[in-house]
Amino acid sequence: MMAVASIRSVFAGRTFAQIGLVWLAFVALAAIFSPLIAPFDPYEIDPIARLTEPGWPHLFGTDHFGRDSFSRALYGARMTVLIGLGAVIVALLTGGLVGMLSAYFTRLGHVLMRGVDVLMAFPALLMALVLMTLLERSVMNTIIVIGVVYATTTARILFGMTLKLKGEVFVDAAVCSGAGHASILFRHILPNLVSPLLVQASFIFAFAQLQAAALDFLGLGLPPEVPSWGNMLSEERIYVTRAPWLLIFPGALIILSVFSMNLVGDAMRDSIDPRFKDDIAGV
Amino acid sequence: MALLDVENLEISIRFGHELLPVVRGVSFSVDENETLGIVGESGCGKSLTALAIMGLLEGSGVRVTGGRMRFGGRDLLAMSADERRHIMGNDMAMIFQEPMTSLNPVYRVGDQIIEALQQHRNLSRRAARRRAIELLDLVRIPEPDSRVDSFPHQLSGGQRQRVMIAMALSCDPKLLIADEPTTALDVTVQKEVLDLMLDLQKRTGTAIILISHDLGVIAETCNSVAVMYWGRLVETAPTDALFETLAHPYTRGLLHSIPAIDRDVDWLDAIPGRVPTIGEQIAGCPFHPRCPRAESRCRHEVPQPREIAPGHLVECHFPYGGDR
Amino acid sequence: MLFYTIKRLLALIPTLLAATMLVFLFVHLIPGDPASILLGDTATPEEVAALTRELGLDEPLWTQYLIWLGNVLQGDLGTSVFFGTPVLTVIADGAETSILLATMTMVWIVLFGVPIGIVSAMNKGRWIDQITSGGAMLFASIPTFWLGLYLILLFAVGLGWLPSSGFPSLTDTGGVTNLRYLILPSLTLAAPNAALIIRLVRASMLDVSREDHVRTARAKGLRPSRVAIRHIFRNALISVTAAFGFTFAALVSEAVVTETVFSLPGIGRLVVQSILRRDYPVIQGVILVIVVLYMFINLLVDLAYARLDPRISLK
Amino acid sequence: MSAQPLLDVRDLKVHFRTRGRTVRAVDGVSFDIAPGEVLGLVGESGCGKSTVGRALTQLERATAGQALFEGQDILSMSRRQFLPLRRHIQMIFQDPYASLNPRLTVAQTLSEPLFIHKIARSRKDAQARIAETLDLVGLGPEAMTRYPHEFSGGQRQRIGIARVMILEPKLVIADEAVSALDVSIQAQVLNLIKKLQRDSGMAMLFISHDLGVVRHISDRVAVMSAGKIVETGDKSAIFEAPQDAYTRRLLDSIPRIMPLKETS
């Protein structure tokens, strides 16, 4: 319906955001087609070809396992998307729902939001660290933990936004029409949260990458073998002088992607309903 | 020569790559001791006109794109930013519609008045404060000595608007522009504030431009009235003459749309249709699609201002009371 | 004000209780036990069991919790399993570094973030705005450890201007000049945070500049710079203050990565190391202290709000 | 006027507790409305007018008092019990911009009450009713598939009115239904409301601070001040011979256009 038109209006005249969008499209394509494009198996170990410089056939060189960095980078796009989307989904499903319900059902909200307050007091990274040690290192667990970390902020934000919407006259009008709780929440309130949620999601998506990289760095993130940009950076970081390409390529990829996501988020934020501008955090 | 002379003022707004005119050739003048009322429906360009005169349009995507404005004989548009600022708040002051938000919530009202005083008058803080208290007293704020230290939120809407007036009057301006100064206030308070303004005018001789969408307010307070429709002044006249003749069909329609409080009518004589939006193209008289008197000429030919009586200008091919 | 503060402090108690319970639960759910780690590879199960008993880790969880809570209320956070010294001492040692680091970082943030944010807002849409806001966002997109790594390579290894790592404390030889050790880490930490503050200052300034009272200020004929600082920034400060507060709280704890990269003896690294060593009392202690700090800052932010925004009255 | 009023409000009180303070927004208000009658409710800003209207539609919980609608006390009903009555007690809101969900098309907005109250059985049935109602408020059927932001203020208020009229309610509470509109549009909408009210014979509680509008549309007028009703009476009585000092002050402050000349 309005989707295409609104995307166009969001990005009109924003060259940087457009470039960001194009880059993200590349990332998405790489994520989808990595098995087809990747010249090598990203897990293929080759003790002879360790730490080769970028060139042909190893465009980004090889790491200390002799694995092809370019192929790993392509598969890394997959992890980027997976972590981003996963964290967004977990954060929105848990935090979002808690926030929305708390704002709508005031009494329930008193209890739930107290809990959120308690969790908010826990520093995000520390919480992630503790949770990660609780669990085995795996892609799934990393995603869940990062999602949970952002769930609290998301709950806060959605609480605020839902509260505002709940006070809107059209909600009163729906009540007067006899609409029930579910209808009001999901038919009247939720659709109005879509665009601010998208903005929020884009920031979560962006910062989840950095959070995941930080966890990788501390040795508590994805299993090190998994080809992700964060892993490529942290697993090969001792080679910063010995094999600089091992840090430069994935570093540039992370920065570029997070930057693009931020640009896109910013563009969307600027175009959304001013009612919600204050609420949306840069996370 | 009048204190303020506006000639053919044109203001445009940037929409994407286009510059669309919103105020499209407006001329009027005001002199000392005079109150000019500008009425018109929402969005017709009243506030933009006022802001253009004050010089507050800068940087909002809105620009003066034509016409001339002279204040005390000087060309406002030719002045540098510094010169403009020197006049702003000093010779020319403005009161805004929203008393609730037009004062900075974090500063005491006294300090906000003092700031205006110190900007243009070489006063010590102490003297400025004394003057601020005087001003608050002038606008009939009770206990000005202590109220000077209040924060805006501690005052009622009417009181805040009085503070705004005090601030506007602090440097004895020659021209006071009041943009819907009472719209947000309760009727009872509205009246007090308007009375206050007129009373002050009597003492200081300040020229006032009063902007309102309420014909009643205009009728009770102004010497002359300008009726604005879609960026044009369609009728300008001394108040009495205007209400006497109601020459422009729009002015007449407007008046008939208002349900009176002293009379029962069964049905209101509403103007059909709606106000055109910015950027809409209308050939001929902009009012013709809604006009009960429109004829084919109105569809093709833009009416020019006509003086149907001394000081009574109408932009209509077929005004009421005109030679039809 | 005092009354309000006391009231707020009392209101913190249930939150704190819940938080401590959560900390305790989390920490004890972590697999691995300190006894085996402490005793090393060659310990027999009997020895491990004995040490476990000695450390009181064989009691039911809730008993352990109550005992711990009781001690905490008496100001005793327990004894580090690893160091054998009181947790409070261990934390206090780390706190010096962390607080200095956070403070120094805040100095950069305020020094760079605020003026750049203001300039960028006042020049909205012009090239200077594009460069500063784009640059800010770019900095916010860099993984900290990556940035830290290159800063060390450039300024410590390459140019030799600044020390690469560690922080020998202000009481150590060198005294205040030891702050040199914190320059690179604080810059690393400041980069993403300053970027967020720049964006926030800019956005808040733009929001405020749309408010009616700014027009009033301009209508007084004030100079644009005065309008920007006294009227726009002063009001924007209200929403920026909270960000300052929470950034500071976050800096103390979330400097984990930076502290690891620069090998700083701060609280963040202490937690990571303690998690790896399963030093339960220290983990609990640190998280408790940080939660208290967070709540305390929360309170300070509210008090600051009341000072900055006269509309808010503390009752 | 029939013997039994349609709505009989007795000693309605609505108090709000905010930050330890109690705001007595409505503090003992009694009035009644007969079937087909329009009662105007006027008063200063903040005197509690809207709160009365909101309490009667259960958007706000009343603290005390009764409101008998056709003999049943609607204030003490639960949300569920009140549901069938909602059809008969409808509300028109002030802000035509805010009272329509921007994410729903006009048809979606209008069909919701139809299905909730089981007035329409099928989509087709609903479609027909919506077209009919839109016609009633002066909008074409092409409006159905459009979103609120595609309409002007006056048109939006017509949609708001359509949403109410589609249920054929017995009582409509109009809270500042025309205050946000420009004079020329306001006149159109006022005419429309008046016409619909007369044609359908519904009763109306017309809340407004604009005395002219109230006089124009009401049969009787109640004047409210600080949570209480200070004077009730026939509109000509109130406007021409106000008894209460507050009413008089209110009337005196209205600016008038003196040299008004009758036109042909």
Add this chain to the structure above:
Amino acid sequence: EGVLRYATVGEPPTLDQQVVTSDLATTIAQHVFEGLYTFDSSNSPVPLLAAGETISEDGKTITIALREGVKFHNGQDMTSADVVASLKRWGEFGSRGGLLFEHVESVEATGDHEIRITLSAPFGPWKNLMAFLNGGPAIYPASIVEGAGKEPLSPENYIGTGPYSFNAWEANRYVELVRFDDYVSPEGEADGYGGERVAEFDALRFIPVPDVGTRVSGLRAGDYDYAESIPGDLFAELEGDPNVNTILNGGPLFGLVFMNSSAGPLAENYALRRAIQQAIDKVPALQIAIGPEGLWRSNGSFLPEGNVWYTEAGTEAFSQGDAEGARAAAEAAGYTGEPIKFMVSTNYPFHYDTAIVYTKQLAQAGFNIDLQVYDWATLIEKRSQPDQWDMFFTHHGFVPDPILISVMNDNYPGWWATPEKAELKAAFTASSDPAERVDIWSQIQELIYEQVPTMKTGDVYTYNIASPELDGLGEATLIWPHFWNVSK
């Protein structure tokens, strides 16, 4: 003169040498505490606090004379009372004390500076055990050690006889030792850990720098004088750097993959274990995990070439890399593809890297390996529960006597305690004839390759880096780097 700044990988749990086996602890503590014996550069035990010993004909009574005039850091003279008390605590509670004290009947003072140890039967490794400070019999004042139990000593009780005395332990910041001015050095030319010890520095500071990149950068930037545990891949680069000296460790460490002898599919199935062993080629893993050729050796002997204990017995099975053969062997052993849980920690990159390579190789041979990645602490907890794992990865430091190798301990996770092992182990400890002991050891090693309680992954020569300003470090470190006779 000056302070030596040593970048460590972390913090030691305690410096109490008797109870702790952490290498890092010994690196620090050897400057503070001394034992009766220590090792010279050929890894032979030489007297340190002892002046010499006499052994009775039957080999059961050992009389040790102590050096006179040795002072503790608290100013007291060291006497036989201190030594007896220390040995007794070590025997009862020390990590490696039990190995010796199983065979000890009594320890008593026979003079102010003489003690006598009576053994129940001759015990060959006694001197090596006494000389190995790590988990070994450090000598403490009797006043401190009497009544002390298994619990590590607390820092204020770190009182030894070494050239440096303990000064401060700032959690997370550093451990600091200062020169002990009343130190009485043993005589003779410095050789390995033996001979003269001169404390040249005012203080030694051991600073935890867990991130390896930071250790390297810090040393290059001049913030540290010495940094340990540097990845092999950086060796060439660092050796070429004139601002950095590389110092190899003489005693290699080696990875071990333990197999669960107590539960699970591998418990009693030696054939299956051999099949696993057969599948693995150790070289690629070493290449990947360590890097340059010089820093690793694909050596199947548990002790390195050149060492007296070196033997090739059984090592033909060490690194076959025979996927097809392994597949067949596994099938013959009744393996039907059930998952084999392989635990590895990421705290040590070389564990993880090796495990990854092995997993690949095993998969090629048809094994269904379930690689479980944990942090070290979790792994340690899990490995003590027999039902949680089938294989796990760990490493072992250099030890001077095979008896000290963890697999010899029946209680070590894996719980290898077959009758064959018990028999050989008994003979091994009973003998004190060096040649016979070497021979028995080779039989044990053969048994290890047959029953595969653990799988050696090859020798790893770690290296440390130092500032070129440090004098006296020598080419290589024996076991732990030491800083007496070293100056800046």
